[in-house]
Structures are given as C-alpha cells and as structure tokens.
Amino acid sequence: MSYPPRRAKPELALITGAAGGVGSATARRLAEGGAKLVVTDINEERLAKVASDTGALAVPADGSDREAIHALVARAVEELGGLDTVIATQGAAIGGGANPKHVDSYHRALDVNLHGCFYLAGEVLPHLAASEGSLVLFASTAGLIAGPPGAAGYTAAKAAIIGLTRWLARDYGPKGVRVNAVCPGFVRTALAEGSMAHLAEREGISLEEAYALSAAHVPLRRVAEPEEIAACCAFLASGDASMVTGHVLVADGGGAAVDASTVAFDG
Numbered sequence: 001m002s003y004p005p006r007r008a009k010p011e012l013a014l015i016t017g018a019a020g021g022v023g024s025a026t027a028r029r030l031a032e033g034g035a036k037l038v039v040t041d042i043n044e045e046r047l048a049k050v051a052s053d054t055g056a057l058a059v060p061a062d063g064s065d066r067e068a069i070h071a072l073v074a075r076a077v078e079e080l081g082g083l084d085t086v087i088a089t090q091g092a093a094i095g096g097g098a099n100p101k102h103v104d105s106y107h108r109a110l111d112v113n114l115h116g117c118f119y120l121a122g123e124v125l126p127h128l129a130a131s132e133g134s135l136v137l138f139a140s141t142a143g144l145i146a147g148p149p150g151a152a153g154y155t156a157a158k159a160a161i162i163g164l165t166r167w168l169a170r171d172y173g174p175k176g177v178r179v180n181a182v183c184p185g186f187v188r189t190a191l192a193e194g195s196m197a198h199l200a201e202r203e204g205i206s207l208e209e210a211y212a213l214s215a216a217h218v219p220l221r222r223v224a225e226p227e228e229i230a231a232c233c234a235f236l237a238s239g240d241a242s243m244v245t246g247h248v249l250v251a252d253g254g255g256a257a258v259d260a261s262t263v264a265f266d267g
C-alpha cells in the first residue's frame, strides 16, 4: 500500500458472516462511515434484516462452498464496481474432540472456519490488489492458546487462520494489499451464548452469571460487545492502519496475556 493511503476508510466492502453478532455490528459501523456494502451469510432471514438496516445488498451463500463463493464475489464486484475492503467474520463453533467419532464435525469445522476463508481470499485478492485494499480475517484466542473443551476443529482452524493471514500478507504486500486478523476472546453473540448456555446449565447459574464466571480471570473482567470488535475491523481496514499488515489484533480484554498457572494468585 502506498502512502498517503488511497482512502481514509472503507468505501466498497464485502462482509461475510454478516447476519451474525460481529458481522452485523461491522456492517453497521462501515455503513455509518459511508461505505457501500455487500453482505453475505448462510442465514437468509437475519441477513435480509441487516441489509435493510444498512442499505447493503444481501447475497446469501454457503461460505464453505467454493462455487458459491466464486459467484458471490462476482456479484459483489458487479454491484459495487470493485472492492477495497473484505471482512470475513463467518465462523461457527462446531464441537468435537480428538475422537474417531468426531471426524465429520472436525472436517466441517475446518470447512466453515478455514477453507471458506481460503476460497474467499483467492477470489477477492485480485480485486483488492487493483484498489490497494485490505482483507481482515477472523481468528480467535482459541487459535493462540487452546480453545474450550470439545473444540478441536475450531481451535485448529483458528490457529491456521493466523498462519494464512501472515502468509497472505507476505504474498500480497508487494501488490499493495494489507491482510490482518482479529483475534477476539468471548464476544456477546449467538456463538458465545452456546458456550455460556452450557456453562450455565452445568453450574446451575444464569446466562449473565456464566458470562461473569468466564471473565473472572480476564484482566478487564468482562467479555466484549460486538461493537468493540467491529471497531477493530474498522481500524484495520482504514487508512490509519496503512503500515499494519500480517498483524493479529488480539481483542480479548487481556485474557490471553494471563498465565493460567497464576490465576490462583488473583485477589
């Protein structure tokens, strides 16, 4: 990317997983900044609502299907007349351990959380090179340190997203494209709520108490709101981040900075 950057903020953006908590907050944030948007998700009904709230074009698609992603990107480029920002929030906490019975769910976790991003990157990068644009992928603290119990595939996929981000940044930097990843800890969305519901049931506590329990040793003592993660995306996709590429922005209230063996010393 040249300096000064070609644009201060996203103008022509594609957001995946846009029916979800983080994706919809990101769509609202970019729309407020004046971006023209195409939004996609497998959940047509919730996607339609996000599109009508933000003025975006909704293109529902299965983001783990290579052909569907090819058609999606072609439609987005036709609609917007190009692409300068792609934010790939699509993800799903597909459970399963290291167990022969969980091989199918392991593969599905990789398809949704990793392979879909790889297919997407291959389709959008030539357009981002033409605009000196930026790609933001979604990892998780599960990709930095071990994810929760029963999350073998999710953890492996999110760790691989970090590797893919750095590799794409290296490969596409000379073409003027920046590629970064956001690494949230728990965010108050449907995805986190699945884990919290499980914890609440096991401990016989409310959902709110489960959120508080999960954050008990996180330095900021709370989970993130989707808008806080959308703000990270907006920064990474903006001209303010013109020298930032291959970066993994950890937005977890400090959770991954804590050595688990020291939590017993917390006051």
Ligand SMILES: NC(=O)c1ccc[n+]([C@@H]2O[C@H](COP(=O)([O-])OP(=O)(O)OC[C@H]3O[C@@H](n4cnc5c(N)ncnc54)[C@H](O)[C@@H]3O)[C@@H](O)[C@H]2O)c1
Residues within 6 Å of the ligand: 016, 017, 018, 019, 020, 021, 022, 023, 040, 041, 042, 043, 061, 062, 063, 064, 088, 089, 090, 091, 092, 093, 112, 138, 139, 140, 141, 183, 184, 185, 186, 187, 188, 189, 190, 191, 192
């Ligand atoms: N919420 C958290 O606690 C948390 C923590 C760390 C990382 N993340 C990551 O943040 C990103 C956003 O998650 P979120 O919290 O907004 O969850 P969410 O469940 O609210 O949103 C995820 C969206 O992805 C969509 N999706 C799933 N499979 C799809 C497919 N095959 N094709 C198209 N769309 C599909 C879902 O329909 C959903 O709308 C994800 O990549 C997630 O892994 C979330």
